[in-house]
Amino acid sequence: MIHSQNYIGGEWSIPTDGELIVHNPSNVKEQVGIVHLSGASEVLHAEQAARSALPGWAGLSPAKRGDTLGRLATALEANVETLATIASREMGKPISEMKGEVMRGVNLLKYYAAEGVRSHGSVIPASEAGVLQYTKRVPLGVVGIITPWNFPVAIPIWKIAPALLCGNTVVWKPAEFACLTATKMIEIFVDAGLPAGIINLVIGKGSKIGDVLLEHCNLNAISFTGSTSTGQRIAAICARRNIKYQTEMGGKNAAVVLKDADLDLAIPAILSGAFRSAGQKCTATSRIIVEREIMPSFTAALQKGMEALIMAPALDAKAYLGPVASSSQYDSVMSYVTMAREQAQVVAECKSDVADGEGYFIHPLVVSGVSSDHPLVQEEIFGPVAVVLEADNYEHAVALCNATIFGLSASVFTQDLNQGLRFLDDAEVGMVRVNQETAGVEYQAPFGGTKWSSSHTREQGQAALDFYSEVKTCAIKYS
Ligand code: ADP
Numbered sequence: 044m045i046h047s048q049n050y051i052g053g054e055w056s057i058p059t060d061g062e063l064i065v066h067n068p069s070n071v072k073e074q075v076g077i078v079h080l081s082g083a084s085e086v087l088h089a090e091q092a093a094r095s096a097l098p099g100w101a102g103l104s105p106a107k108r109g110d111t112l113g114r115l116a117t118a119l120e121a122n123v124e125t126l127a128t129i130a131s132r133e134m135g136k137p138i139s140e141m142k143g144e145v146m147r148g149v150n151l152l153k154y155y156a157a158e159g160v161r162s163h164g165s166v167i168p169a170s171e172a173g174v175l176q177y178t179k180r181v182p183l184g185v186v187g188i189i190t191p192w193n194f195p196v197a198i199p200i201w202k203i204a205p206a207l208l209c210g211n212t213v214v215w216k217p218a219e220f221a222c223l224t225a226t227k228m229i230e231i232f233v234d235a236g237l238p239a240g241i242i243n244l245v246i247g248k249g250s251k252i253g254d255v256l257l258e259h260c261n262l263n264a265i266s267f268t269g270s271t272s273t274g275q276r277i278a279a280i281c282a283r284r285n286i287k288y289q290t291e292m293g294g295k296n297a298a299v300v301l302k303d304a305d306l307d308l309a310i311p312a313i314l315s316g317a318f319r320s321a322g323q324k325c326t327a328t329s330r331i332i333v334e335r336e337i338m339p340s341f342t343a344a345l346q347k348g349m350e351a352l353i354m355a356p357a358l359d360a361k362a363y364l365g366p367v368a369s370s371s372q373y374d375s376v377m378s379y380v381t382m383a384r385e386q387a388q389v390v391a392e393c394k395s396d397v398a399d400g401e402g403y404f405i406h407p408l409v410v411s412g413v414s415s416d417h418p419l420v421q422e423e424i425f426g427p428v429a430v431v432l433e434a435d436n437y438e439h440a441v442a443l444c445n446a447t448i449f450g451l452s453a454s455v456f457t458q459d460l461n462q463g464l465r466f467l468d469d470a471e472v473g474m475v476r477v478n479q480e481t482a483g484v485e486y487q488a489p490f491g492g493t494k495w496s497s498s499h500t501r502e503q504g505q506a507a508l509d510f511y512s513e514v515k516t517c518a519i520k521y522s
Contacts, residue, residue, distance in 0.1 A: 045076030047222040052092030053239025068135035069356035081247035089243035090260040093212040096240025101210040109159020116152035118235030137362035148200040155204040180512035182210030184263030195221035205507035294451030296481040304456035316480035326482040346391040354395040366403040373403040376426030388412040450493030
């Protein structure tokens with residue numbers, strides 16, 4: 044049995060405000076570990092520890108901070124298998140995908156390590172002679188990082204690495220279903236020489252300790268990824284307290300298949316977008332908008348592709364998708380499956396054989412025949428269920444694509460360069476792609492959405508440095 048622990052001010056501790064038993068979502072009879080929950084005092088302690096470590100860490104040169112990130116990258120790379128295995132057992136992501144995710148974490152750390160010696164300001168000509176005027180980035184202070192369970196390694200690192208590089212210290216609260224992974228990741232970092240107090244891991248229920256973190260801690264910024272409702276709540280508190288914030292929330296991402304699409308390219312990309320990670324990505328493909336005249340050939344090709352998908356326990360190397368992450372996820376997604384079977388027509392489904400009753404497995408399902416305002420078309424399902432909408436032509440397809448409160452990611456499949464380029468302009472999303480799946484934006488590129496998908500900042504790449512620092516304008520008169 045693995046036990047979660049807090050890591051605050053360089054000390055490990057087990058909080059005593061309750062516990063949760065983690066069952067392997069691939070086999071619920073197996074107990075993977077115990078998550079020990081914090082109360083208010085641990086959260087306040089974590090903020091104090093981060094505050095105490097701040098002057099020392101912020102006072103290092105960015106190059107020295109980058110050196111630390113480089114050491115964390117090396118240690119993580121040496122532990123890909125170990126960390127991926129814990130995560131697969133904790134939240135059900137197939138091991139092959141999970142190893143890829145840990146490697147993404149390694150690459151993010153290497154990317155931000157190198158930022159320590161890149162330029163990060165500009166010289167601005169002054170109106171007067173004899174004045175040197177320039178900008179530089181300065182740290183924000185203590186940053187609260189609240190992460191979800193669906194990318195238990197990559198999302199925390201894409202927040203923590205740029206936050207640290209910019210000279211901030213961190214209080215990190217992972218999701219309840221990713222705490223064993225979080226503990227192991229910090230253990231790997233501590234073994235690699237993580238300086239005390241720069242990352243403070245505090246484990247607990249968001250509903251219980253979230254308000255302590257947001258209302259009673261003296262945080263300088265919050266970065267959150269999770270549901271739209273929690274994001275809205277966090278944004279409201281931060282706006283009232285004038286805390287810099289970013290919220291990455293839901294998506295209802297469309298793949299648009301135009302009549303000239305190369306289906307041999309489109310179908311694997313749509314299957315991957317919709318069903319990898321059992322559809323539990325905010326960038327998952329959950330609407331498939333198809334030009335009406337190719338519906339028969341599209342449907343036939345989709346069904347063939349879905350028949351070949353392998354759903355299996357997460358540690359099975361052959362698994363294309365595993366179970367959903369938890370019993371609450373299972374209940375929530377199954378309510379949409381029931382709705383889909385009662386109110387829509389099945390277009391294609393996967394009947395891959397897995398031992399039912401052993402884990403939270405949900406067979407991939409694609410349905411059609413519902414109107415564009417139906418909950419299946421408008422609500423984020425976060426599971427292996429997608430809905431097909433038929434479009435009369437390109438303009439109708441774009442209108443359907445944009446008819447959602449979300450604006451995270453969208454794809455178009457076409458062989459016509461003009462249609463592809465038009466779609467890059469027309470799709471009201473933060474990430475738009477031609478002949479590629481809706482998920483899978485690379486770590487060096489900005490990640491984020493428009494409308495209700497985000498608070499309109501961006502993560503990853505250079506964009507993250509803008510969030511985790513503030514610009515100071517400096518001027519020196521000399522003679
Ligand atoms: P999901 O439904 O995907 O779990 P949530 O938004 O509930 O999404 O959770 C995302 C993260 O936000 C988790 O770490 C969770 O513990 C945290 N969280 C949940 N509620 C709150 C809250 N009221 N305040 C702060 N964090 C919260």
